[in-house]
Amino acid sequence: MEDTALSSTLDIAPTILDRAGLRPYFGIQGRSLLPQLGGGPGREDLLIEFNDSGYRMGFRNAPARVRTLLTDRWQLSVYHGQSWGELYDRHADPQQVHNVWDLPDYHPIRSELMERLMHQVIGTMDESPRAHRQA
The missing domain is CATH 3.30.1120 (Arylsulfatase, C-terminal domain)
Structure with missing residues (x-):
């Protein structure tokens, strides 16, 4: 599966936390890529x-x-x-x-x-x- 939407290395930690079912800590700068990987919009x-x-x-x-x-x-x-x-x-x-x-x-x-x-x-x-x- 190829996805050409924009993403950042800042998104890796929020994605891992999301996949583990954990909330990101206050101030985290990235965002989870899971919605994007499921067909949702990218950045x-x-x-x-x-x-x-x-x-x-x-x-x-x-x-x-x-x-x-x-x-x-x-x-x-x-x-x-x-x-x-x-x-x-x-x-x-x-x-x-x-x-x-x-x-x-x-x-x-x-x-x-x-x-x-x-x-x-x-x-x-x-x-x-x-x-x-x-x-």
Whole structure:
């Protein structure tokens, strides 16, 4: 069975807990894949976070911090401290050769995806329980 819907490694733990009949703990960031595996809908979008710990990718003064929103059709990447980004149509340009970030016809799509990205970033804030004592 092949499923091309979006999913994340964050979804593995909630899926295992769901399969075991256990409730996920408060603050877990993934979601169970069992409904999707049973024919239900997958994610509409997916947040990918990259925090480079070294000086790579052409960034001289700071490590790269990138946030990417992936949908079935689009991939939008935003680089911290940069005025440019990347926007690719995954259907028309699956090899991601033509960055349409700066093309005026794509500005409405870019704006919509930026808003969705912002909501994903806010929604993945760490909600894990905090320790009451220090070790």
